[in-house]
Amino acid sequence: MxxxxxxxxxxxxxxxxxxxxxxxxxxxxxxxxxxxxxxxxxxxxxxxxxxxxxxxxxxxxxxxxxxxxxxxxxxxxxxxxxxxxxxxxYSERCAFCRLRHEELRGAAHIIPDGEPDGEPVVKNGVAPCKLHHAAFDGQVLAIRPDYVIEVRRDIFGEEDDPMLLHGLKGMHETHIPAPRFARDHPNREFLERRYAQFRTLEVAMRR
Ligand SMILES: [Zn+2]
Known part of the structure; x- marks a missing residue:
């Protein structure tokens, strides 16, 4: 000193x-x-x-x-x-597609960083790959409070290509895996709030 x-x-x-x-x-x-x-x-x-x-x-x-x-x-x-x-x-895998590849893995906030409750804690996080991180942040898909994945309706109207078919549409109504310890499970109230925003966007896009 x-x-x-x-x-x-x-x-x-x-x-x-x-x-x-x-x-x-x-x-x-x-x-x-x-x-x-x-x-x-x-x-x-x-x-x-x-x-x-x-x-x-x-x-x-x-x-x-x-x-x-x-x-x-x-x-x-x-x-x-x-x-x-x-x-x-999440056992070093994407919670959506289970991809393990190291360079493509990451962590996303449920309540975004900078918002109230947007803290960097595991209960406010989920582990996606790069594709699903962008899709989750861009509200292309969402996780319901019961941990079921929902893909936005308009995506189903898009023409098929392999990535869209397997990477996005294939995720619809599948579950994210529950982390081993209960203390790490995503906060259901945070998921609820995020899912409500997703639903609002989905309804607005249908108009
Ligand atoms: Zn993925």
């Missing part, structure tokens, strides 16, 4: 997986609570002996930069942690 030595911080995302942040500096210490804060900086300044001061940057500017970078890194940790925990809950 006194020497402002740049450190590397390994943040545990899930057991066995870490996200590294560098350079990390020790900020304020609170000896009465045995805690200290850490702040992440720009890698550019880690190479300067004495950090920003030697680079001719004022303390205020350097502090603002570190707090901005720390916020960004914290968001990245939350996103990665959400993704990994949701993927584990």
């Amino acid at each position: 006194r020497k402002r030595t740049p450190l590397i911080c390994f943040h545990r995302i899930v057991p066995g997986k870490y996200l590294a942040a560098w350079p990390v500096l020790i900020g304020e210490a609170d000896p009465s609570r045995h805690t200290f804060s850490v702040e992440v900086d720009d890698a550019h300044f880690a190479g300067w002996p004495g950090g920003s001061q030697k680079a001719g940057i004022s303390d205020g500017v350097a502090q603002a930069r570190r707090s901005y970078i720390t916020t960004i890194v914290r968001q990245r940790i939350h996103q990665r942690s959400f993704r990994e925990r949701v993927l584990r809950a």
Whole structure:
């Protein structure tokens, strides 16, 4: 802390997986609570002996930069942690089509990020592949509170091609798998809210 030595911080995302942040500096210490804060900086300044001061940057500017970078890194940790925990809950497969392929897997929010209740918790998540992530976000399909998948009606009017047939229409009225632990099951009230939006869109499109 006194020497402002740049450190590397390994943040545990899930057991066995870490996200590294560098350079990390020790900020304020609170000896009465045995805690200290850490702040992440720009890698550019880690190479300067004495950090920003030697680079001719004022303390205020350097502090603002570190707090901005720390916020960004914290968001990245939350996103990665959400993704990994949701993927584990769904056994590393797409909840819609069961695709396992690593580069095509991801995690989606039921209540979108930034809305009230749109928190990065497993109960507000589902694990789709890239296709089903876009289809879920774009309300092309929805998950009912009883975990049954519904494909929007207008999709059935589109001409068949193999992806449409198997990738979308084939999902209609199938179930998403229930995660192993009850604590990871999708929140039914969140699904209900999301499904209501899907139904409103479906009705509007029929007019
Ligand atoms: Zn899929």
